[in-house]
Amino acid sequence: MKRGYRQLIDEAEEKIETLTLEQAGALHGRDDVVFVDLRDRRELERDGRIPGAFNCPRGMLEFWIDPESPYHKPVFAEGKTYVFYCASGWRSALATRTAQEMGLEPVSHISGGYSAWKKAGMATEAVAAK
Numbered sequence: 001m002k003r004g005y006r007q008l009i010d011e012a013e014e015k016i017e018t019l020t021l022e023q024a025g026a027l028h029g030r031d032d033v034v035f036v037d038l039r040d041r042r043e044l045e046r047d048g049r050i051p052g053a054f055n056c057p058r059g060m061l062e063f064w065i066d067p068e069s070p071y072h073k074p075v076f077a078e079g080k081t082y083v084f085y086c087a088s089g090w091r092s093a094l095a096t097r098t099a100q101e102m103g104l105e106p107v108s109h110i111s112g113g114y115s116a117w118k119k120a121g122m123a124t125e126a127v128a129a130k
């Protein structure tokens with residue numbers, strides 16, 4: 001490997017904002033903040049999600065953010081604050097860096113991801129199978 005996953009994550013983390021659970025919890029529920037769940041649909045159905053989070057599978061990220069893309073999702077053009085999370089904070093570190101490079105801002109991610117959020121007893125909701 002020229003640059004392995006760990007190096008990519010470390011490099012991303014130097015350039016992005018990482019929220020503690022407390023900081024993320026304080027942002028949750030605000031009208032001007034969108035929580036973006038980067039996990040796959042089956043992970044949401046199995047484990048639930050942060051209430052109200054918008055599901056953007058990481059594989060679609062660039063295509064859903066870019067207004068020029070045929071797959072663009074308007075949620076990314078609302079001028080809000082974006083809080084990304086995944087299961088443990090790895091995918092979200094890379095995704096936050098990419099979103100930042102694309103010009104989405106402000107954007108940050110949650111340290112430890114959904115597993116830390118859930119373990120801390122913070123609010124979750126079930127996601128029904130489609």
Ligand SMILES: O=S(=O)([O-])[S-]
Nearest residue numbers: 087088089090091
């Ligand atoms: O969701 S993850 O941090 O395990 S890649």
